[in-house]
Amino acid sequence: MQVLVRDNNVDQALKVLKKKMQREGIFRELKLRGSYEKPSEKRVREKAEAVRRARKLARKQAIREGLIAGPKPKPKKFGAPRRPV
Template identity: 70%
Template sequence: MLVVVRDNNIDQALKALKRKMQREGVFREMRDRKAYEKPSERRNREKAQAIRRARKAARKAAQREGLLPMPKPKVRAGAPRR
């Protein structure tokens, strides 16, 4: 993972690094590996994650087809309101 430091701004580079690590799932993996997980617990967790992914994909497909209403756009902090 590469983060460019511009104008000796370490704070900005650190923020970018944390954002990249968050997207890659490094923090989640560190938390998961902190303690031993039994194989049966791992299978159950992975199965639950697969079910969540499938439900999310089905929900998105239904929204695209017009069967469900589209989610309302999120308002970002600091963004001008319309």
């Protein structure tokens, strides 16, 4: 995984790196490997994850087909204008 540091802004690069790692699931993997997980616990966890994925997929498909309402749009925030880079 590679992150570019622009204008010696290490804090921004670190933020980008953490976000990439979060998306890849590295933190979750580290937490799981931190201690031993019994095979029965692993089966239960994987089954729960599969159910969660299936429900999410069914919910998204139902929204696409118009069977249920989608999420409400978030209100726009009007703050100070962003500075040009």
